[in-house]
Amino acid sequence: MWLSDTQKFGVGMTAFGIALIVLGVILFFDAGLIAIGNILFLAGMSMIIGVQKTVYFFTRRDKLRGSVAFFAGFVLVLVKWPIVGILVEAFGFLNLFGDFFPVAIDFLRNLPFIGRVFSLPGIRHIVDRIGGYPSQYPV
Secondary structure, three states: OOOOHHHHHHHHHHHHHHHHHHHHHHOOOOHHHHHHHHHHHHHHHHHHHOHHHHHHHHHOHHHHHHHHHHHHHHHHHHOOOHHHHHHHHHHHHHHHHHHHHHHHHHHHHOOHHHHHHHOOHHHHHHHHHHHOOOOOOOO
């Protein structure tokens, strides 16, 4: 699958936004970095999948709780409550993108080095729980 130039730019903006959010958390919850990271993440996401699909994604009925939490966390970061804002955003992020975790884990398991790490006994149990795999398959 080939990406257009706009989508490539969107991937870069999304990655840079996530990096700024992580950097803001590492630097003792710097509200400015987190806010800029949030803006870049949302702008990059809309450039990757398009504005209409982004609006549809955030306004779907089954994603409404996650959307409200994500945007409430964004507002809390803007009013200089970064710790509470990040926690609320994380809750919203998990509700919005939680369905994607099994797909991402399956992709990571097929990578050469990371796949072996994910297959280690202690880590495999944790990754299976995050990925939504049942601990025992019914017979």
